[in-house]
Amino acid sequence: MPPRPRDVAPGIHHVWVHATGPERYFVNDYDRMGWIRLLVRVLDVYGWTCLAFCQMSTHVHLLLSVPDTSLPLGMKQLNMAYSRDFNSQHERLGQFVRRRYGSRRVADGRDLLGTYAYVVLNPVTAGLVPRPEDWRWSSHATALGISSDFPFVDASVVIAESGGSSNELRRLVERRGLELLSHPATSGV
Numbered sequence: 243m244p245p246r247p248r249d250v251a252p253g254i255h256h257v258w259v260h261a262t263g264p265e266r267y268f269v270n271d272y273d274r275m276g277w278i279r280l281l282v283r284v285l286d287v288y289g290w291t292c293l294a295f296c297q298m299s300t301h302v303h304l305l306l307s308v309p310d311t312s313l314p315l316g317m318k319q320l321n322m323a324y325s326r327d328f329n330s331q332h333e334r335l336g337q338f339v340r341r342r343y344g345s346r347r348v349a350d351g352r353d354l355l356g357t358y359a360y361v362v363l364n365p366v367t368a369g370l371v372p373r374p375e376d377w378r379w380s381s382h383a384t385a386l387g388i389s390s391d392f393p394f395v396d397a398s399v400v401i402a403e404s405g406g407s408s409n410e411l412r413r414l415v416e417r418r419g420l421e422l423l424s425h426p427a428t429s430g431v
Contacts, residue, residue, distance in 0.1 A: 245342065250311045254293065254348040254399070256357045257313070259321060260301040267300050273328060274379055277302070280323050282394050288316040292395050296364050297379035303361040305348075307399065317343050351403045358400045358411075359418035367422050374415055386412055 261267040268274045274297055281304075285292055290312075294305040306313070321343060329335060348354045362385075365377035375383040383389040385397035386408045397411070404411040 248314065248345060249347045250308075250313050251347060252309050252311065254305065254307050254354060255313055255345050256348060256361065257304040257306060257317065257343055257345045258301060259317075259343045265300070267302060268297055268379075269332060273331065276327055276331075277324050278392070280320055280327070284316045284320045285394060287319070288312045290316060292381070293397050293400055294358055294361050294381050294385065294395065295392075296361050296377070296381070298364055298368065303364060305358060305361055305400075313345065317345075354400060354403055355414060356418070358397075359415045360422075362415060363419050363422055366419055374419070375412075382415070 259267070268277070277297065281292065281295070284290070289309055291307040292304065293307060294303075296303045308316075348357055362374040362377075362380050362382040365371050365380065366374050371377045374380060375386055375388055378391075381392045381395040381397070384392045384395050385400065401408060401411050404414045
């Protein structure tokens with residue numbers, strides 16, 4: 243059966259991509275930085291806004307504001323370029339991405355906050371760090387104003403929805419983290 247047609251309407255989309263099988267999506271910091279450079283290029287080309295991202299070892303999550311129907315085009319460009327670079331860097335051949343990227347359009351403000359928390363809490367639920375802002379490969383510390391590592395990230399919509407301050411966003415994510423930690427992590431790290 244063919245996959246369901248994607249919802250590519252303009253809006254905020256949660257997007258995720260996994261490596262094939264048990265392979266790692268990121269092997270080292272060079273891979274992670276290369277993916278970020280490619281993401282920034284795609285954001286510029288398509289006029290998207292990155293509200294959040296979180297790189298894990300076997301997969302990556304994005305929260306993107308897409309002003310038109312270009313999500314498939316931009317994700318194809320990002321995935322193909324990263325796969326090509328990864329295969330070249332690690333002397334591997336064949337399919338790198340498990341299957342087409344997953345995506346879901348965010349329905350409303352409550353959904354936005356829940357999705358944001360889910361994205362940035364991935365390393366916490368996987369047991370890699372105690373707090374989401376401690377994960378080097380997530381945009382959460384930038385959103386909170388703790389770091390300026392990822393200046394292309396604009397979480398202002400999420401901050402506004404959470405109550406208008408980074409402290410409110412932090413509290414919301416902490417509360418959601420306590421809920422999530424009561425369930426065991428099942429995703430790859």
